[in-house]
Amino acid sequence: RKEVEQDPGPFNVPEGATVAFNCTYSNSASQSFFWYRQDCRKEPKLLMSVYSSGNEDGRFTAQLNRASQYISLLIRDSKLSDSATYLCVVRNNRKLIWGLGTSLAVNP
């Protein structure tokens, strides 16, 4: 079993749609959780950290369920510019463990 698992997609959605990504992790001792965004042939960029209480940043909402070892990302009112790969990342000590990424294409 992979340490961090994501549905690779691709997700093809129209502009304005709401889309949800899920991620599970295997190490219950993991300390920190993140969603990164990666555009083609670029370095990953932090989208948001994920907390058990849930956190929201504009159109983006992230949630962590430690009991189920599950992380989610919700994108509301999708924009064309949201098209990218979204990477679920878990931190164990100083190492970041990366999911495969979920590809999102937002269509006009």
Place this chain on the structure above:
Amino acid sequence: GAVVSQHPSRVICKSGTSVKIECRSLDFQATTMFWYRQFPKQSLMLMATSNEGSKATYEQGVEKDKFLINHASLTLSTLTVTSAHPEDSSFYICSAPSEGWNTEAFFGQGTRLTVV
């Protein structure tokens, strides 16, 4: 915020040659640098962890004699792909960890290596 500069951004080399990739921390001291490789449609895979002043730690399955890592100073870590082959063609990216538990890592811009 902290910046990691990676160079070159793109390199094409012939089979059998060696390629050096540099990562510099511009406004902070990086005692540790992570080196990743990413193949198309794959996730970032940690290759090795370089530590300033000591030997790098390699992940299982990564050949230390092929991927030479040097971390000679607190601001520079290098990865040398020796005797490159076409199967080494990939996206290589470095990252310096942040100290805080819930803060981001700092990434270089990545190097796209093509071995022909």
